[in-house]
Amino acid sequence: MPYGDVMNARVRSEERRAEIVGAALEVIAERGYRGASLAAVAERVGLTQQGLLHYFPTKEALLVAVLQERDRWDAVPDSQWRVDLLASLVEYNAMRPAIIQTFSALLGESVTEGHPARAYFTERYARVRASMTSVLRTAYGDRLPNGLTPERTAPLLVAVMDGLQYQWLLDPESVDMPGTFRDFLRLLGEPVD
Amino acid sequence: MPYGDVMNARVRSEERRAEIVGAALEVIAERGYRGASLAAVAERVGLTQQGLLHYFPTKEALLVAVLQERDRWDAVPDSQWRVDLLASLVEYNAMRPAIIQTFSALLGESVTEGHPARAYFTERYARVRASMTSVLRTAYGDRLPNGLTPERTAPLLVAVMDGLQYQWLLDPESVDMPGTFRDFLRLLGEPVD
Structure with a gap:
């Protein structure tokens, strides 16, 4: 893959991660901690649960990413x-x-x-x-x-x-x-x- | 069942619960929170997991009983x-x-x-x-x-x-x-x- 395409793929992947984290925050706000399943978050961003696992292998990893994003906003x-x-x-x-x-x-x-x-x-x-x-x-x-x-x-x-x-x-x-x-x-x- | 037998059954049941709570505390001390499975506690008191569920329907119920017992000791x-x-x-x-x-x-x-x-x-x-x-x-x-x-x-x-x-x-x-x-x-x- 040419260098530019590799960079584009990385940017797209990071954008997708950010989108998932944003969706997770919404689902948490609506349904609380227990209601925020990977399935609910995947549905909101139009991914299968398998597709979501490519970005975040566990619910815990996704929740840590949500808290890290909050740390950045609150910094x-x-x-x-x-x-x-x-x-x-x-x-x-x-x-x-x-x-x-x-x-x-x-x-x-x-x-x-x-x-x-x-x-x-x-x-x-x-x-x-x-x-x-x-x-x-x-x-x-x-x-x-x-x-x-x-x-x-x-x-x-x-x-x-x-x-x-x-x-x-x-x-x-x-x-x-x-x-x-x-x-x-x-x-x-x-x-x- | 005669009254005395009912009372005896209740006392035996309470003794058994106390024994299970004590075993749970030991298992927690040895294996930590995540290692303290109902199966491990059941084994220690010589019950099947089904038998244990008769006394404590969930791990959470057993852990609450452990914390209540600690509250009594610390009181x-x-x-x-x-x-x-x-x-x-x-x-x-x-x-x-x-x-x-x-x-x-x-x-x-x-x-x-x-x-x-x-x-x-x-x-x-x-x-x-x-x-x-x-x-x-x-x-x-x-x-x-x-x-x-x-x-x-x-x-x-x-x-x-x-x-x-x-x-x-x-x-x-x-x-x-x-x-x-x-x-x-x-x-x-x-x-x-």
Whole structure:
């Protein structure tokens, strides 16, 4: 195959993958995590299930691709992050339960032996902790008002966000996720409205 | 059947259930969440898989029974709880990854539609938040040193415990779960060693 054709084939394949990931996000939003079968996603993009498996060999691989795409959309350069923007992010998350449910369910599965999403979550946590450390250092320097270092505060910040999501997904009437997260920011010494 | 025989049958059935739950805990400890199949548990107690299904119709039902049994073992009367005991509980949890993995994996699954463990986790969170509220009120009165009420602090405390478990299960070398939890208690105003 001439070089140009190889490149075109690669571009087409990447476009197709992106289309599948977009369709998966739609199916998740409509039917939830359990309803988002490979068959439903294949149907939406006009592929057979076999055809879809060519791009994503398992449902887990497709879901990881959906979460990676979400990470790209949500990405804020470290230099632009501010602690108060985290409150906005949690507020925003409370309006998109389907993707938060997908994240939380796959995170749960990922802690089991040899799970295909384990590497994604392990690397994501390392990256997010590093990013939050940098945000906290920009805001507070080497010590927060409460005396903790940014390095020691970052895993707490991430734990609060993830832990609250479970309580909220199970019982949205009882758990004010954004309000509880703002309480945590106040504990860190942030002046929050 | 005479009354005594009915009672005996019920006692035998409860003993058998308890034996199965104990065997499940052993299998989880040895083989992890994914290795803990109904077949492996049935074999350990000398039942066929069909025989086991008579007691627990699904793997999820058996795992919920295991977590309920753990709740009973870990239970501390509200009047006996102290905030510093929570640090000991997290320290203890860090030494039993298999049951923490089971809890975390099943919690993840439970947020999906119609999951059989959903009711267990929803009720457990309501109970644990109420219990933590009571512990915090006993320790601090109606306001913590940082100004939050016990009611508003309880979901944060629970979120930190659960959220840290995921980070720790995925990357135990990088995440000091007990140390990070003690940092959180310090944020609340607790004098922790």
